Amino acid sequence: MNKTQCKRKIYRSAIGAHTQCRLPAVRDGWCRVHHPDAIETRYQKQRARAEAKSARRPPTGGRSHG
Numbered sequence: 001m002n003k004t005q006c007k008r009k010i011y012r013s014a015i016g017a018h019t020q021c022r023l024p025a026v027r028d029g030w031c032r033v034h035h036p037d038a039i040e041t042r043y044q045k046q047r048a049r050a051e052a053k054s055a056r057r058p059p060t061g062g063r064s065h066g
Contacts, residue, residue: 006031 006021007029023031032038 004029006034008034 003024006023006025008021008031009018010021011018021031021034023033026032027035027037030036030038
């Protein structure tokens with residue numbers, strides 16, 4: 001079975017170089033992690049969590065140095 005690899009280049013700090021992603025390509029030459037749709041979905045979920053967290057945080061009052 002000859003699976004093609006994801007076309008994303010990633011930085012591997014252990015060897016200090018950019019290499020091709022090792023995951024198999026599943027859609028349009030991208031793996032499930034690096035596909036642009038997957039990245040956009042993760043970004044939207046991250047933004048929703050950040051907005052929910054900031055909505056729970058009470059507003060900080062300014063200090064008066066008078």
